[in-house]
Amino acid sequence: MTLRQDxxxxxxxxxxxxxxxxxxxxxxxxxxxxxDAEIGRxxxxxxxxxxxxxxxxxxxxxxxxxxxxxxxxxxxxxRRAHLRVAPELTFLYDEGIERGQHIFELLKSVEKDxxxxxxxxxxxxxxxx
Numbered sequence: 001m002t003l004r005q006d007x008x009x010x011x012x013x014x015x016x017x018x019x020x021x022x023x024x025x026x027x028x029x030x031x032x033x034x035x036d037a038e039i040g041r042x043x044x045x046x047x048x049x050x051x052x053x054x055x056x057x058x059x060x061x062x063x064x065x066x067x068x069x070x071x072x073x074x075x076x077x078x079r080r081a082h083l084r085v086a087p088e089l090t091f092l093y094d095e096g097i098e099r100g101q102h103i104f105e106l107l108k109s110v111e112k113d114x115x116x117x118x119x120x121x122x123x124x125x126x127x128x129x
Contacts, residue, residue: 005039008081009046012037015080016048016073016089023076024069030054030062035094039087046087049094059093066091 001009017034031053039046050066052059066073070089078086 009037009039011081015077019073026065029065030058047090049092051094051097063091
């Protein structure tokens, strides 16, 4: 990733997040958080990853709203970032948070399974010096 891509990406995450919360006035839009973005080398295409609080239907509906508002967000971002060419925005659901939560829960269950076994072993070690 070039330095310019990295700068535009950072600004995109900040600006798009702010615009979603302040300017997309659709009451059907769920609680959306911009988590990441990928921008093409030529700065003409961008994927914006979002996390949406709620079930699958709320996520799908929020993504439809965001992709429908992408033209307005695209133009406003280009104006704020002082870009000649505004990147085409595509909003996608970020599954990374869900995967991380699932892994965390698996680790907790493994830890819970191991703790009683370790405690029993230590007790038997203390009983037999």
